[in-house]
Amino acid sequence: MKNFFLFLFLAFLSLIFQFILTGWMGKWTGDLFFILVLLWSYYRGWKEGALVGFSCGIIKDIFFFPLMGVNAFSLCFVGVLTSELKSRIYQENVIFFFFVVGTLFLINGFLIACFLFIFHHFPFFYTLGGYLYPSFLFNIIAPCCIFLARETLKKKVISQF
Amino acid sequence: MTGIKINPKFSFTAFLLLTSLLLMLVSYKNPAFFLAIKKRGYFLGNSLYSFSFASKKTLSDFIESAIQAKKIKEENKLLKEEIEKFIFNQKNYYREIEIENQRLKKLLDFKKKEPYDLLTAEVVGYPPQNFFKTIYINKGKIDGVKKNMAVVSSEGLVGKVVEVYPKGAKVMLIIDRRSKVGVRIQRTRDIGILEGTGNPESCTLKYILTKANIKMNDYVVTSGLGEVFPEGIVVGYVSSVKKKPNYIFQEVKVKPAVNFGRLEEVFLIIRKK
Numbered sequence: 001m002k003n004f005f006l007f008l009f010l011a012f013l014s015l016i017f018q019f020i021l022t023g024w025m026g027k028w029t030g031d032l033f034f035i036l037v038l039l040w041s042y043y044r045g046w047k048e049g050a051l052v053g054f055s056c057g058i059i060k061d062i063f064f065f066p067l068m069g070v071n072a073f074s075l076c077f078v079g080v081l082t083s084e085l086k087s088r089i090y091q092e093n094v095i096f097f098f099f100v101v102g103t104l105f106l107i108n109g110f111l112i113a114c115f116l117f118i119f120h121h122f123p124f125f126y127t128l129g130g131y132l133y134p135s136f137l138f139n140i141i142a143p144c145c146i147f148l149a150r151e152t153l154k155k156k157v158i159s160q161f
Numbered sequence: 162m163t164g165i166k167i168n169p170k171f172s173f174t175a176f177l178l179l180t181s182l183l184l185m186l187v188s189y190k191n192p193a194f195f196l197a198i199k200k201r202g203y204f205l206g207n208s209l210y211s212f213s214f215a216s217k218k219t220l221s222d223f224i225e226s227a228i229q230a231k232k233i234k235e236e237n238k239l240l241k242e243e244i245e246k247f248i249f250n251q252k253n254y255y256r257e258i259e260i261e262n263q264r265l266k267k268l269l270d271f272k273k274k275e276p277y278d279l280l281t282a283e284v285v286g287y288p289p290q291n292f293f294k295t296i297y298i299n300k301g302k303i304d305g306v307k308k309n310m311a312v313v314s315s316e317g318l319v320g321k322v323v324e325v326y327p328k329g330a331k332v333m334l335i336i337d338r339r340s341k342v343g344v345r346i347q348r349t350r351d352i353g354i355l356e357g358t359g360n361p362e363s364c365t366l367k368y369i370l371t372k373a374n375i376k377m378n379d380y381v382v383t384s385g386l387g388e389v390f391p392e393g394i395v396v397g398y399v400s401s402v403k404k405k406p407n408y409i410f411q412e413v414k415v416k417p418a419v420n421f422g423r424l425e426e427v428f429l430i431i432r433k434k
Contacts, residue, residue: 016209019205020213022210023210023212023213023216024216027287047173050173054180054181057181066192067189068187068188068195069182070185072180072181073182076174077174115185119185120339121338126359130292130359131292
């Protein structure tokens with residue numbers, strides 16, 4: 001129950017900041033829901049990752065997309081894949097995490113571009129490019145910074161004991 | 162008898178993914194089905210977009226107000242609005258009427274055109290994905306905004322209203338890939354359809370016959386044939402023409418008249434006076 005309320009709080013924050021940052025930064029804004037799903041499933045496993053991905057996707061579809069279900073699909077997939085990658089190649093260093101984020105960001109963009117091509121005939125590479133550039137900087141650097149901050153904090157707590 | 166053992170991870174993920182696909186199909190077949198949910202959500206979005214844009218504007222205003230007095234600025238804003246309306250009418254109404262006059266005088270069939278009645282709206286948001294070319298404005302149903310209303314700026318045609326909310330609306334720009342506008346070459350009167358490419362600097366003008374004498378920098382205006390956009394609004398000018406032998410149509414590119422990166426204020430065409 002505690003986790004559920006924490007998720008609700010973080011999803012609400014992501015939604016608010018997604019709107020506010022879009023107004024400030026325009027197309028340079030990152031995908032805050034992608035970051036939330038990625039970090040949640042990285043630390044909490046595939047089941048919560050899938051559920052969080054699906055829920056965040058639905059919120060994103062309602063507020064930002066003309067077609068329902070596109071982000072629900074892609075973020076759910078990203079949620080499961082994140083924990084899968086972590087469990088198969090377990091390495092808690094930032095370089096590995098950096099590659100995980102990059103790969104999953106690419107997969108997320110690929111899925112969105114596929115669905116928009118199928119349903120709205122948007123050119124595939126145009127949509128993929130529009131998703132990746134220029135927000136990839138934000139989307140890759142922000143989770144890596146959170147990851148580093150968390151790891152540093154964890155090491156400090158361990159060293160105290 | 163041994164049953165087939167299904168991996169719970171696979172079945173749970175598959176269930177969520179299939180649900181997403183089902184949502185996509187329902188949303189695609191019947192877009193109105195989810196519109197009610199989106200409309201409710203728009204209140205929050207509209208408020209946050211307004212807050213975001215307002216805070217950004219406040220910061221720039223603060224710097225500006227250090228140089229200019231507040232009163233002069235307000236007066237300037239009002240005058241700017243009036244000038245933009247005037248420029249719009251001059252560009253779209255007077256130029257069109259002048260050419261039309263010359264043509265109609267020859268036919269001795271004079272037809273008087275009247276200026277447009279405009280409703281001013283401010284741009285309050287953009288979508289976070291830069292492959293959808295849409296904007297959000299701060300005028301909605303309570304201001305008399307309706308779906309498919311033409312949206313213009315002082316420079317020319319901006320797009321049309323695609324979704325209307327109580328206090329706001331979503332406008333699809335002419336550069337969006339889903340946009341199609343019935344247009345006419347102002348000089349030659351050839352009719353075509355202008356399609357967005359997603360590129361703010363270029364649109365494709367389709368169905369212009371190869372024999373049509375299109376030249377670079379020819380003005381492109383709305384034809385008024387689709388009954389969405391009034392006739393004679395400047396859309397842009399011809400930026401490239403490619404004629405291929407044995408082809409029925411020529412390839413024409415049009416540079417939009419509006420600078421979509423700088424849109425702050427737009428006008429909605431309500432009705433003719």
